[in-house]
Amino acid sequence: MPKDANNLKRLLTLVEHGRLDDLSSADVAALEKHLNEDAGAAGSIAEVVPSGGDAGSRVRAAPTAAEWASLWERIESGVGARPDETPARGGAPPRVFTWFRVVTAAAACVAFLLAWLFTPETRPVDRSAGWALEFSGANQILELTVPGSVRAMVHYTDDGVALIAYDDAADDDRFEGALDANQWKTRLDAPIRAMLDRLVV
Amino acid sequence: MNTPRGQPVEPVERSIVRRAAAGDRDARRTLFEEHRDAAYQVALRVTGRHDDALDVVQDAFIRAFERLGEFQAGSTFRTWLLRIVTNRGLDVLRARKVRVAVSLDAGGSEDSEERVEPASREGNRAAGAAVEQAELSERLQRAIESLPPEQRAVFALFALDELTYGEIAECVGVPIGTVMSRIYHARRKLHEVLKDLAPASDG
Numbered sequence: 001m002p003k004d005a006n007n008l009k010r011l012l013t014l015v016e017h018g019r020l021d022d023l024s025s026a027d028v029a030a031l032e033k034h035l036n037e038d039a040g041a042a043g044s045i046a047e048v049v050p051s052g053g054d055a056g057s058r059v060r061a062a063p064t065a066a067e068w069a070s071l072w073e074r075i076e077s078g079v080g081a082r083p084d085e086t087p088a089r090g091g092a093p094p095r096v097f098t099w100f101r102v103v104t105a106a107a108a109c110v111a112f113l114l115a116w117l118f119t120p121e122t123r124p125v126d127r128s129a130g131w132a133l134e135f136s137g138a139n140q141i142l143e144l145t146v147p148g149s150v151r152a153m154v155h156y157t158d159d160g161v162a163l164i165a166y167d168d169a170a171d172d173d174r175f176e177g178a179l180d181a182n183q184w185k186t187r188l189d190a191p192i193r194a195m196l197d198r199l200v201v
Numbered sequence: 202m203n204t205p206r207g208q209p210v211e212p213v214e215r216s217i218v219r220r221a222a223a224g225d226r227d228a229r230r231t232l233f234e235e236h237r238d239a240a241y242q243v244a245l246r247v248t249g250r251h252d253d254a255l256d257v258v259q260d261a262f263i264r265a266f267e268r269l270g271e272f273q274a275g276s277t278f279r280t281w282l283l284r285i286v287t288n289r290g291l292d293v294l295r296a297r298k299v300r301v302a303v304s305l306d307a308g309g310s311e312d313s314e315e316r317v318e319p320a321s322r323e324g325n326r327a328a329g330a331a332v333e334q335a336e337l338s339e340r341l342q343r344a345i346e347s348l349p350p351e352q353r354a355v356f357a358l359f360a361l362d363e364l365t366y367g368e369i370a371e372c373v374g375v376p377i378g379t380v381m382s383r384i385y386h387a388r389r390k391l392h393e394v395l396k397d398l399a400p401a402s403d404g
Binding site for chain 2: 020078
């Protein structure tokens with residue numbers, strides 16, 4: 001036991017001194033476990049800048065001045081596109097789904113049920129259900145705003161999957177149903193974005 | 202050598218962030234100019250493509266500016282921004298759904314952009330050096346692209362050479378031990394892929 005402890009201490013010292021290359025894979029596995037289980041050990045290197053970004057840091061590319069200028073303009077217009085840059089404190093956000101937290105529990109039941117019934121193996125859902133479902137295992141949805149005619153709900157399952165469910169009879173082509181995590185973003189970038197005024201993930 | 206660093210949010214930055222959150226365009230611009238390079242370097246290493254990296258940086262800044270009111274002083278703006286950049290970069294990778302298969306052994310991939318003829322090296326030394334640098338950079342980037350996404354994200358942050366283990370962990374949302382392990386394995390893999398670039402064992 002003390003021998004193990006001494007060994008871990010020695011390995012930690014190597015990391016502190018930027019000598020990762022002196023470790024073996026087995027050392028790293030042991031040290032990873034130790035660091036992740038012992039907050040004190042993790043704290044001892046938390047403020048250390050790991051050295052040796054060597055290879056990666058030699059990849060040097062930089063946008064041109066014109067590209068930076070253009071990027072800045074796009075950022076400003078993107079931020080400016082939102083009417084309220086500074087959310088009013090105390091006031092209700094106009095179109096953000098503050099209410100969905102309240103109804104999420106009930107809505108989740110509906111969404112889960114529909115997901116279970118209509119999306120075996122993440123195939124497109126039967127649209128007659130009136131709901132379309134999206135799955136995401138990769139993003140955290142921070143904010144969702146939709147046009148007034150659309151109702152939408154977000155629910156996170158225990159394993160981190162987010163369900164977005166909405167009902168909008170106006171456009172049948174907007175959702176095709178449940179998609180896997182890889183497809184999610186792609187789909188989101190085109191037709192779904194057209195439906196959702198704003199989705200921050 | 203490693204550099205121990207503290208990471209308090211400096212009062213100056215806090216003040217700038219506060220002004221930016223209140224809608225001050227100059228303050229936003231200050232934050233942008235201060236952090237755009239780091240954001241771009243991380244985005245480039247994660248996505249592997251200049252245009253994608255610019256898109257990621259743009260999106261990340263917009264999101265960051267929109268949510269400045271939620272920024273917690275326990276973090277730094279840079280760490281917070283880079284977390285968004287990293288997540289967005291990984292989103293782009295997932296959306297792309299294409300793992301770029303790179304065969305470094307074959308001396309370059311078919312899809313690499315115009316390969317520069319090495320023939321003029323003798324005649325024009327400066328141009329030759331630039332070509333070599335470009336080729337090196339290209340190979341390094343391709344090697345980074347061969348890393349699994351989670352290693353790539355950590356490596357991209359590590360390669361900035363200025364973030365602490367703790368900050369990298371905060372950016373990617375994994376424990377410090379895992380950060381250390383991913384850095385280790387990413388470096389080993391890169392060294393393996395690029396071993397012919399290592400300072401010569403023989404000439």
